[in-house]
Amino acid sequence: MHSLLVVTALLEGVTGLALVAIPSRLVTLLLGSSIDAPAAVTLARIAGVALVALAVTCWLARGDAQSRAARGLVAAMALYHTGVAIVLAYASLGLALSGLGLWPTALFHAAMTVWCLKTSR
Numbered sequence: 001m002h003s004l005l006v007v008t009a010l011l012e013g014v015t016g017l018a019l020v021a022i023p024s025r026l027v028t029l030l031l032g033s034s035i036d037a038p039a040a041v042t043l044a045r046i047a048g049v050a051l052v053a054l055a056v057t058c059w060l061a062r063g064d065a066q067s068r069a070a071r072g073l074v075a076a077m078a079l080y081h082t083g084v085a086i087v088l089a090y091a092s093l094g095l096a097l098s099g100l101g102l103w104p105t106a107l108f109h110a111a112m113t114v115w116c117l118k119t120s121r
Contacts, residue, residue, distance in 0.1 A: 001065035001066075001070060001071075001074060001119050002062050002063075002065045004074065004077075004115055004116065004119050005058040005059070005061055005062040005065065005070070005073070005074075006058075006059070006062050008054075008055070008058045008077060009056070009058040009059035009062065010055070012051045012054050012055045012058070013051070013052055013055030013056070013059075015048075016047075016048040016049065016050070016051025016052035016053075016054070016055060017048065017052060018048070019044050019045060019047055019048025019051065020048035020049060020052070021048075023035065023044035023045055023048065024041065024044075026044075027099075028099065029099055029100055029101045030099045030101045030102055030105060031091060031097040031099045031102060032097055032098045032099035032100070032102070033097055033099070054080070057073060058073065058077070061073050071120060074116050074119055074120045075120055077112070078113055078116035078117055078120065081109045081110070081112040081113040081116060082109075082110075082113045084105075084106075084109040085106050085107075085109040085110040085113060088102060088105055088106035088109065089106050092106070
């Protein structure tokens, strides 16, 4: 569980910081579409802050991997990764979005779901 929490903290933290700092570039890379409206940029930045908060939580829990709280965090992460994989797959298949990072990111989140489920047993 320690490795899962460290990897999650690092990757989600970097992604969150990128969403806060350069949301339009990251969204274009991911979805192949820009977000120019101020409201969309604001929501992307809020999502970035949430990812940074999630990263901090995972980082702080990494040393207490056997606690009930850490197991609950991994269960929540499984839900998060599942949801992100589904939303990104729908963005491609249902909305015809096609950024360079779309499918690699969707597959990454699917793999992270599997890792979370295996770890939570």
